Amino acid sequence: MLFLPFLVGILTPLANAALTYKGVDWSSTLMLENSGKSFKTSPGTTEAFETILKSSGVNTVRQRLWVNPSNGNYNLAYNIKLAQRAAAANLSVYLDIHFSDTWADPSHQTLPSGWPTDIDDLAWKVYNYTLSVCNSFQSASAPLAMISIGNEITAGMLWPLGKTANASNLARLLHSASAGIKESTFTTKPKIMIHTDNGWNWSTQSWFYKLILGAGPLTSSDFDMIGLSYYPFYSSSATLASLKTSLNNLASGYEKEIVIAETDWPVSCPSPAYAFPSDTSSIPKSVAGQTTWMKDVAAVVAGVGSSLGVGLFYWEPGWVGNANLGSSCADNLMVDSSFVARSIIPTLWSLEDNIISLFDQTIFITTLTEIMKFINSASGLAFLRSVSSVVASPENASVGTSTTPTVPHMVGVMEYNGTIHGIPHSGNGTFQEIYHEFTKLHPDTTVNGTSIRDRIALKPRNKASNYRLPFQAAVSVRANVLTLANNYGIDPSCAYLATYATYITTTCQGDSGGACGQSFDKDKYNIIVREDLDCTNWW
Known part of the structure; x- marks a missing residue:
């Protein structure tokens, strides 16, 4: 079994x-x-393998x-x-x-x-x-x-x-x-x-x-x-x-x-x-x-x-009796020799779309650039913490870094003092709160004929979930500084973010399929790289 x-x-x-x-x-x-042999999800509970996989x-x-x-x-x-x-x-x-x-x-x-x-x-x-x-x-x-x-x-x-x-x-x-x-x-x-x-x-x-x-x-x-x-x-x-x-x-x-x-x-x-x-x-x-x-x-x-x-x-994760799967390694299976499951691994990712390709990022950048036209001034930072250190739970938790999540969420805490489309917003808030504030104030704002609300709800590529927040998930705002806060399966250290922004503006500018795999226009996406790479200013 x-x-x-x-x-x-x-x-x-x-x-x-x-x-x-x-x-x-x-x-x-x-x-x-x-x-x-039969597949089981727990002792005494038989399941078809396809059910388990699904x-x-x-x-x-x-x-x-x-x-x-x-x-x-x-x-x-x-x-x-x-x-x-x-x-x-x-x-x-x-x-x-x-x-x-x-x-x-x-x-x-x-x-x-x-x-x-x-x-x-x-x-x-x-x-x-x-x-x-x-x-x-x-x-x-x-x-x-x-x-x-x-x-x-x-x-x-x-x-x-x-x-x-x-x-x-x-x-x-x-x-x-x-x-x-x-x-x-x-x-x-x-x-x-x-x-x-x-x-x-x-x-x-x-x-x-x-x-x-x-x-x-x-x-x-x-x-x-x-x-x-x-x-x-x-x-x-x-x-x-x-x-x-x-x-x-x-x-x-x-x-x-x-x-x-x-x-x-x-x-x-x-x-x-x-x-x-x-x-x-x-x-x-x-x-x-x-x-x-x-x-x-x-x-x-x-x-x-x-x-x-x-x-x-x-x-072949379940091919009992062929543990090496043709390799020189002793065991590549997810089942031990007694047909008992190995230790259960905690869920590492909480959202469906935790890996964003460079192509997807440019979609977000485009949207963010449009949104930032309506952000007149800002101080403080918006950032997204790594999955293992996310601190806001539930999604609309109050501000602070001491709360502990029951389930990791792609929700960070931001300090935001500034105006959104001329409307003052002071104090701290979660990404969810800032997003709500923005859409509540400007539900029908359009850029190039498309409502920002629709663009925020953009589903690039084959995404199944409603990826709502380029504004939430990918912006660091300080005097119109935009960084790529992409920690979907990669280490989102502050130095990495700034380095990556530098990389795409230098290596990818005008590139039509080389290192970037696509054309990247620096002016179009309006990337401004932070000068300070001191991580203490980011977390």
Whole structure:
């Protein structure tokens, strides 16, 4: 029996990330259940795994499809049954087609038994197989949100014909698979993904996409998403910083949605085959470390330029009996060897949208600049504390720094003495109070034909919650000084805020897709950087 209340805690960073697809790979679920295991939220309380995942904030599940496996696990019927359960639980499904009877990965891309060994016939087979798979899911009322055409195909697929050494063949096979999806009977067509490994390695990704897009019939219109595996235990070079560079370069270079299709973090790794990346050294090999890892990776994905970072999937968190998940680490699962949940992790984030990408920030900055036109003078500071040190509870708590929150909220305490649109406001107040005061006084104020109230309620990108407060959440006002008070998954130290403001005004000005991943106009956004970086003046 698998006791899984821990998932709510560990997966909280995933659930709270500003991502469209928040998922896990649950392919082994039916196999585990067929062997007599059951999932439980607490001793004596059995729950379907999809129910547990849903309550943990997961909205998409990943499933691997094998063509004709010897024991039937992961075949078409297996996957349809699993997908129907997901649909019933209101979970989206990401189907990962391996185009093999067994594992397909950078070391194995074995041609399914009985499939053609001539490229013309093989391309036709790939088209018809993919078309048939899609039509079968449609007939079974099991919709798919996305399909990856191959699994970790950095070295190609359907060997030997589809090896990267035969780049034109590989491009043709991918084009055929894409056509099968596009010409299926799906009412809503799934998004098409190409999935490679070593997502942190920009050199590898650049080489791969230049190869397949320059060697045959495959074009950019044949796929919608770039999927990447990103594991910390196969190379010391797999840093979060390298991942950030790779993802942003892919997004700016190919303008595709970016998904981390697979990742894991160990709770035990006494003898790793490779040193862990240097910028993960502070993350413990523990349950708490799993939470931190998911939070950090989610932050990188959500920060991809042009809002193209859309998804993150933890690979097989509940596969009891396969604890190392193919790595040199002893245990990457969220369940111990006795099927008992590990310690529950406290919720780290209290809001759904705690990671804001650079693109989202510019939306807020635009709105803030407009609002600041109506702030005539101000003294004191508005700031947002880190989640761990938020002190205002409930949201409209009285002023002060001594109150203790029962649940952390993205609510800070501000001192504000000045005028809002000519109306004096003196004394202290919470962000909520200042926001209320502003909208109460000026409910219909418009800027460029749009009411400020509407702009404050702006929902950038795919945000589900009503993100009300660029004014609340991102402004420090002292004589029109604007800083980016963004502590959504990053350390919001005062020096960082000012440094970041400096960075975007110097590095990003006029940039059309380089370091910033977007165009940034200093004058348009009216960023004024504080001269003093003394943290004592900020907290």
